[in-house]
Amino acid sequence: MLTIEEIKSAIEAGVPGATVEIVSNPSPSGQHSLRVAPCDGFAVATFLQENADLSLDFLSNVTGVDWPEKEVSEKVKVTRPATKTVDGVEQTVEETVEETRKTLVPGCLEAVYHLFSIEKKHGPVILRMRTVNRTDNVELPSLTPIWRSAEFQEREIFDLYGIVFVGHPDLRRILMWDGFKDHPMRRDYVSPDDFDYEPTPHDEVLARVQAHQATEKTANPGQEEGSR
Amino acid sequence: MSIGSFFQTRKPEGWNRPPLIEQHGEGELLEVAMGPHHPSTHGVFRMDLALDGERVVRLKPVFGYLHRNHEKIGEGQSYLASMPFTDRLDYVCSLTNNWAYALAVEKLVAQEVPERAEYIRVILAEFTRIVNHASAIGFLLQEMGASGTPLMYAFREREKILDLFEELTGSRMMCNYMRFGGCRVDTSADWLKAAQKVVDGLPGFVDEIDQLLSSNEILMARCQGMGILKADLAVNAGVTGPMLRATGVGYDIRKIDHYGIYDRFNFRVPIGEVGDIYDRYMVRMLEMRESITILRQAIHDIPAGPIMDVKAKIRGFRPKPGEAYGRIEAPKGELGFYLISDGSPNPYRYRVRPPSLINLTVLEDMCLGHNVADVVLIFGSVDIVLGEVDR
Numbered sequence: 001m002l003t004i005e006e007i008k009s010a011i012e013a014g015v016p017g018a019t020v021e022i023v024s025n026p027s028p029s030g031q032h033s034l035r036v037a038p039c040d041g042f043a044v045a046t047f048l049q050e051n052a053d054l055s056l057d058f059l060s061n062v063t064g065v066d067w068p069e070k071e072v073s074e075k076v077k078v079t080r081p082a083t084k085t086v087d088g089v090e091q092t093v094e095e096t097v098e099e100t101r102k103t104l105v106p107g108c109l110e111a112v113y114h115l116f117s118i119e120k121k122h123g124p125v126i127l128r129m130r131t132v133n134r135t136d137n138v139e140l141p142s143l144t145p146i147w148r149s150a151e152f153q154e155r156e157i158f159d160l161y162g163i164v165f166v167g168h169p170d171l172r173r174i175l176m177w178d179g180f181k182d183h184p185m186r187r188d189y190v191s192p193d194d195f196d197y198e199p200t201p202h203d204e205v206l207a208r209v210q211a212h213q214a215t216e217k218t219a220n221p222g223q224e225e226g227s228r
Numbered sequence: 229m230s231i232g233s234f235f236q237t238r239k240p241e242g243w244n245r246p247p248l249i250e251q252h253g254e255g256e257l258l259e260v261a262m263g264p265h266h267p268s269t270h271g272v273f274r275m276d277l278a279l280d281g282e283r284v285v286r287l288k289p290v291f292g293y294l295h296r297n298h299e300k301i302g303e304g305q306s307y308l309a310s311m312p313f314t315d316r317l318d319y320v321c322s323l324t325n326n327w328a329y330a331l332a333v334e335k336l337v338a339q340e341v342p343e344r345a346e347y348i349r350v351i352l353a354e355f356t357r358i359v360n361h362a363s364a365i366g367f368l369l370q371e372m373g374a375s376g377t378p379l380m381y382a383f384r385e386r387e388k389i390l391d392l393f394e395e396l397t398g399s400r401m402m403c404n405y406m407r408f409g410g411c412r413v414d415t416s417a418d419w420l421k422a423a424q425k426v427v428d429g430l431p432g433f434v435d436e437i438d439q440l441l442s443s444n445e446i447l448m449a450r451c452q453g454m455g456i457l458k459a460d461l462a463v464n465a466g467v468t469g470p471m472l473r474a475t476g477v478g479y480d481i482r483k484i485d486h487y488g489i490y491d492r493f494n495f496r497v498p499i500g501e502v503g504d505i506y507d508r509y510m511v512r513m514l515e516m517r518e519s520i521t522i523l524r525q526a527i528h529d530i531p532a533g534p535i536m537d538v539k540a541k542i543r544g545f546r547p548k549p550g551e552a553y554g555r556i557e558a559p560k561g562e563l564g565f566y567l568i569s570d571g572s573p574n575p576y577r578y579r580v581r582p583p584s585l586i587n588l589t590v591l592e593d594m595c596l597g598h599n600v601a602d603v604v605l606i607f608g609s610v611d612i613v614l615g616e617v618d619r
Contacts, residue, residue: 027550027569028338057463061553061564061581114553118463118479124553148244149466151589169245175292175618184297
């Protein structure tokens with residue numbers, strides 16, 4: 001099997017203008033992956049399937065990963081001029097101070113494709129694509145026209161993560177019901193506070209039940225208690 | 229025929245979509261929701277059918293009645309705490325689920341597994357395969373109208389194997405047996421003797437059920453040429469396991485990845501020719517025979533030694549950041565676990581690649597144009613468990 005660098009250069013030769021980036025995996029599993037820009041995703045995937053050396057005919061696993069935006073703080077040494085009084089005389093001295101810088105890494109949703117070859121018996125080649133953000137620009141090209149096995153799995157990602165796969169023949173919710181609003185696999189998903197079905201709530205759950213019942217009372221003042 | 233020949237020619241766009249079925253005559257289509265309470269759906273699966281008379285012209289599977297977001301639960305707890313949850317995925321084959329998960333975590337942390345534990349894993353996995361295939365055949369025949377007898381024959385044998393599981397792990401079905409770097413309890417000499425006794429009885433069982441069913445006229449009439457799946461579509465749709473091999477593609481992860489110690493055993497990979505229900509039935513039957521040969525070799529060769537790697541970390545298990553995808557040949561197909569670690573005790577991402585769900589991708593293609601009564605059989609020949617489909 002080709003190494004990840006060879007696959008990258010093969011893609012760059014086969015799909016001119018494609019942006020491919022190696023995502024190294026520090027784990028001992030050694031399964032490095034390739035991140036492609038969403039606009040090149042379909043062309044790269046077609047190339048990977050049709051290339052005679054790779055012939056990745058079998059798309060095994062498709063999954064989503066949520067990367068919420070996070071604050072990364074790093075300590076940086078900064079040299080700046082400072083006024084100091086030395087022997088009664090004011091002087092400007094260069095001074096090195098440690099500063100904590102906080103940078104906001106924007107969040108995104110990621111789709112991960114694990115490709116194998118049944119013909120050549122090798123794999124996995126891991127393909128990743130990232131959306132622009134997690135809110136309004138969540139579109140990725142669907143690879144279902146190339147590998148049918150993505151059909152249900154991309155629907156599942158659409159359902160649980162909210163990535164919209166453009167070009168998917170039948171993009172509906174698959175596991176949650178159609179009227180459901182949120183995407184449960186996102187990291188910031190809050191489950192609804194309908195905890196009062198629990199027969200003997202206590203501790204945290206009890207507090208949530210009471211808060212929930214209070215909001216219900218204000219919402220439906222005419223309803224009697226215990227009518228549920 | 230080489231496997232690769234399917235992909236040498238470029239296919240026209242949309243070749244892998246279900247074909248359009250023309251409607252005969254006039255009149256409206258009848259829409260039927262088959263399931264979730266239909267007894268042939270193995271639980272709570274629903275198929276929305278559009279029928280033209282008796283013929284199926286559209287079929288849409290509907291999932292989610294048993295959904296409990298297994299993956300979210302897995303993200304909220306430690307690595308080891310997910311092990312008993314994996315039993316509940318495909319609750320017929322809990323031990324192979326355990327193995328797949330343990331394998332993925334062992335890849336993530338480069339954990340070695342002692343020799344004896346590998347042998348125990350192989351023995352239990354092959355027993356599980358026999359349990360699964362025997363019940364799958366039994367249920368298929370049950371749905372064909374062979375009420376009771378084949379299923380009871382299969383369950384009689386299954387019960388003997390489950391007794392072995394219970395003696396070793398403490399539970400018949402929810403075994404929760406494997407650990408990262410080994411197994412939970414050791415097998416005794418008595419257990420191995422009992423296992424050998426069960427294995428000695430298995431060929432008789434397979435012969436018996438083979439003679440009873442394989443050349444049965446009703447079975448042949450209802451299975452041969454029904455629900456044909458072509459090899460190129462099966463590969464494209466990610467179908468794995470006995471269903472893929474029935475189409476003639478000899479892809480068995482035990483032979484490809486050589487995970488565990490499968491390179492030490494002599495066994496063959498049975499493949500089908502036509503890809504119909506009968507081939508799927510026959511592949512399962514032959515796989516049981518191959519499992520028996522693996523079991524004989526494993527029970528004969530099992531060495532003495534520890535069952536847990538001494539360096540395996542049990543408390544404070546925090547894999548270094550990274551990711552791993554581990555897969556095994558589960559009885560129903562390729563069962564994979566994909567884990568992303570961020571260095572904390574809980575996995576950042578915990579994904580199950582369920583063979584049952586992905587094998588259902590081609591259900592519509594197989595059923596179109598057949599009668600409703602055959603849909604039941606085609607569906608039964610896929611062999612799914614809803615605990616794994618809906619997760």
